[in-house]
Amino acid sequence: MAQEVRGEFYDLLAARGVTRRDFMKFCGSVAAVIGLSEVYAPQIASAIAAGTLQPALWLAHGLCTGCTESMAQIGVPDVPTIVLDLLSVNYWETVMAAAGTQAEDNITATVDKGGYIVIVEGSVMTGQGGNVLRIAGKPGVDELKEVCSKAKAVIAVGSCAVDGGWVAGDPNPAKATGVQAYLAQNGIKTPVVNLPTCPVNPEWVVSVLVDYLLVGALPPLNEFNEPKSLYSETIHDNCPRRGHFENGEFVQFGSADQTAQEAAGFCLYQMGCKGPQTKTTCPLVRWNRRVSWCVESGSPCIGCGTADPLKGGPGNWVDAGTPFLSRLADTRLPGIGGVQPSTIGAVVGGVAAAGLVVHGVVSASKGRIKGVPQESEKKFDSKNKSSEGGDK
Amino acid sequence: MSHEGHYREAHPLIFVFTHWINLLCMIGLAFTGFYIHYPFFAGFMNGARTIHFTLMFILLINLTSRVILAFWVKDANQLGSKAVDTDLKNWLPQEENKHQFMETVKYYLFFRNTRVISAKYGALQKIAYLATVPIILYMAYTGFALYTPAQSWGIWPFFAAGVSFFGGAMGIRIAHYFGMWVVILFTMVHAYLAAIDGFKPLWGLIFLWRES
Ligand code: HEM
Ligand code: HEM
Ligand code: SF4
Ligand code: SF4
Numbered sequence: 001m002a003q004e005v006r007g008e009f010y011d012l013l014a015a016r017g018v019t020r021r022d023f024m025k026f027c028g029s030v031a032a033v034i035g036l037s038e039v040y041a042p043q044i045a046s047a048i049a050a051g052t053l054q055p056a057l058w059l060a061h062g063l064c065t066g067c068t069e070s071m072a073q074i075g076v077p078d079v080p081t082i083v084l085d086l087l088s089v090n091y092w093e094t095v096m097a098a099a100g101t102q103a104e105d106n107i108t109a110t111v112d113k114g115g116y117i118v119i120v121e122g123s124v125m126t127g128q129g130g131n132v133l134r135i136a137g138k139p140g141v142d143e144l145k146e147v148c149s150k151a152k153a154v155i156a157v158g159s160c161a162v163d164g165g166w167v168a169g170d171p172n173p174a175k176a177t178g179v180q181a182y183l184a185q186n187g188i189k190t191p192v193v194n195l196p197t198c199p200v201n202p203e204w205v206v207s208v209l210v211d212y213l214l215v216g217a218l219p220p221l222n223e224f225n226e227p228k229s230l231y232s233e234t235i236h237d238n239c240p241r242r243g244h245f246e247n248g249e250f251v252q253f254g255s256a257d258q259t260a261q262e263a264a265g266f267c268l269y270q271m272g273c274k275g276p277q278t279k280t281t282c283p284l285v286r287w288n289r290r291v292s293w294c295v296e297s298g299s300p301c302i303g304c305g306t307a308d309p310l311k312g313g314p315g316n317w318v319d320a321g322t323p324f325l326s327r328l329a330d331t332r333l334p335g336i337g338g339v340q341p342s343t344i345g346a347v348v349g350g351v352a353a354a355g356l357v358v359h360g361v362v363s364a365s366k367g368r369i370k371g372v373p374q375e376s377e378k379k380f381d382s383k384n385k386s387s388e389g390g391d392k
Numbered sequence: 393m394s395h396e397g398h399y400r401e402a403h404p405l406i407f408v409f410t411h412w413i414n415l416l417c418m419i420g421l422a423f424t425g426f427y428i429h430y431p432f433f434a435g436f437m438n439g440a441r442t443i444h445f446t447l448m449f450i451l452l453i454n455l456t457s458r459v460i461l462a463f464w465v466k467d468a469n470q471l472g473s474k475a476v477d478t479d480l481k482n483w484l485p486q487e488e489n490k491h492q493f494m495e496t497v498k499y500y501l502f503f504r505n506t507r508v509i510s511a512k513y514g515a516l517q518k519i520a521y522l523a524t525v526p527i528i529l530y531m532a533y534t535g536f537a538l539y540t541p542a543q544s545w546g547i548w549p550f551f552a553a554g555v556s557f558f559g560g561a562m563g564i565r566i567a568h569y570f571g572m573w574v575v576i577l578f579t580m581v582h583a584y585l586a587a588i589d590g591f592k593p594l595w596g597l598i599f600l601w602r603e604s
Contacts, residue, residue: 223556247437247438248433248435248437248440249434249435250431276565277562277565306561306562314561315559321562328566341570342569345576348577349576353580360588362502366505368588372507374506378491379495380492
């Protein structure tokens with residue numbers, strides 16, 4: 001790929017108050033996010049500059065618009081926004097100027113030309129034959145199938161697009177599901193990259209886009225189609241509070257020392273932190289213009305990066321991780337509802353102990369503890385003599 | 393099961409050791425497990441995890457040894473007889489156990505009063521003892537899946553299927569936690585039955601190798 005970055009690209013940046021230095025710094029941090037060394041910054045820069053040619057569509061399905069909102073919280077000066085501009089996003093409901101049929105025409109034109117990528121925000125609403133969410137007078141799923149089947153790649157941003165997210169939470173009346181599962185069900189083979197968390201972390205979106213523009217291919221993915229570089233290690237393993245975890249220093253909800261413990265930055269394990277079960281790079285990349293992230297700001301991780309794109313796993317992150325402030329998720333018992341595993345264990349253990357006490361009392365009353373005589377012949381043998389097939 | 397099998401030939405010293413190691417590991421693993429599950433006092437997490445991660449290896453080495461020894465060591469396998477044979481016989485159905493499963497269940501549910509004819513171990517006992525092997529392997533599998541959180545590790549694919557079977561990283565943690573309760577229930581019932589079946593001679597033998 002060309003090493004030199006086109007002059008007019010820097011003019012464009014300068015017009016937005018971004019210096020060449022700012023830009024290279026940004027490219028270096030993108031390199032870090034996608035697991036490359038900073039020496040790749042110039043290559044990333046040229047890839048970004050060349051990115052003008054990459055058309056993209058941003059589809060909005062069953063969503064709260066939080067992911068779009070999150071995209072607005074990327075670094076200042078907002079170089080990543082420029083990256084997104086350079087993508088030539090031809091359709092993005094929340095932010096585009098076009099409206100009505102003109103906007104829909106943009107989709108048709110892009111699809112007809114081909115060579116585009118699709119970014120999907122929000123769950124796939126399949127309920128009522130797809131009529132739970134209608135777009136441009138048609139079931140929303142029709143748009144999704146049409147646009148995704150001809151795309152070069154699909155990036156599912158945010159937990160909702162990945163596996164239905166909280167929209168798919170029990171009892172899931174809209175029959176929400178994720179993009180990958182839905183496309184697979186409909187025989188659409190376009191590759192899907194999943195970027196869970198609720199909302200999506202904008203840095204990850206930019207990093208996948210840059211990776212795509214740089215290498216011309218999607219990043220290496222794990223079994224959930226998530227970029228390996230972003231979703232392989234637990235939050236717990238990279239957490240700045242980890243030292244307190246090892247030392248057994250915990251914030252105890254409701255204790256007299258809670259304020260002091262919080263001030264000391266103790267570990268949030270006892271408050272139900274889902275960091276040990278959640279695999280994202282939140283502690284490294286952080287959030288909100290890299291200012292902070294959940295655990296750093298004092299809230300236990302609630303596991304919003306848990307994903308189940310192919311279903312049959314934990315389900316969406318809300319069902320898989322609630323109650324948020326308990327160590328383990330509730331076990332759902334039919335007819336009773338969610339119960340903590342420790343309660344189930346204690347009840348079963350208690351019933352068993354009581355059963356043994358009763359058994360002991362009855363055994364004693366029947367003289368068994370002292371010993372009772374043994375049968376002289378197996379019941380089976382007295383019923384079936386050897387001539388008839390018995391043991392003896 | 394009976395009051396007749398309490399002599400050293402039925403429980404060779406080596407199995408007194410394996411039983412002790414097993415019991416101590418279980419106590420340590422359950423205690424540290426409870427602590428890891430919910431640290432009920434401050435300052436011990438590193439210790440709890442170190443102990444848990446050490447004992448888990450000892451438990452597995454002990455299990456492996458016990459299984460290998462079953463093919464080598466000779467001990468008694470009949471009530472009231474000191475004649476010895478390969479220990480493995482104790483773990484598999486013997487002539488005396490045939491057709492006695494339901495009768496044994498009936499005996500323990502008080503539907504009959506005479507004791508059933510049995511080998512050294514009764515039908516139920518054999519099933520319970522054999523079950524300890526898969527239970528420990530289950531704890532090992534779910535435990536090592538928790539121990540290997542990074543997908544970049546080479547061993548990960550071996551656990552990935554199990555993790556998704558139990559419903560993700562949270563699911564397999566809960567599966568490991570419930571496994572602890574299975575071990576606790578087994579131990580409660582097992583120790584209880586050993587106690588009503590001649591507390592002094594039996595516990596004395598299995599823990600102190602003392603014949604009475
Ligand atoms: C045999 C091999 C075993 C292995 C490899 C193993 C491994 C582990 C690991 C890696 C953890 C997670 C620790 C952490 O997240 O810091 C754990 C937790 C735990 N283990 Fe084990 N363990 C084993 C056996 C047992 C046994 C026999 C018991 C109980 C009798 C037990 C009870 C527990 C409990 C209760 C937890 C806490 C689960 C939670 O609530 O998070 N483990 N074990
Ligand atoms: C308070 C705890 C325990 C007590 C009092 C106890 C007692 C005994 C006794 C008396 C026997 C001999 C049974 C007979 O000959 O009829 C025995 C055997 C056995 N116990 Fe335990 N036990 C305890 C804990 C455990 C635990 C935690 C396990 C495993 C999870 C276990 C597994 C076995 C096995 C597999 C045998 C078969 C014999 C052998 O391996 O040598 N026990 N136990
Ligand atoms: S705050 Fe959460 S992620 Fe951080 S060390 Fe504690 S339990 Fe682990
Ligand atoms: S720290 Fe946990 S809850 Fe917060 S964004 Fe990351 S995965 Fe979601």
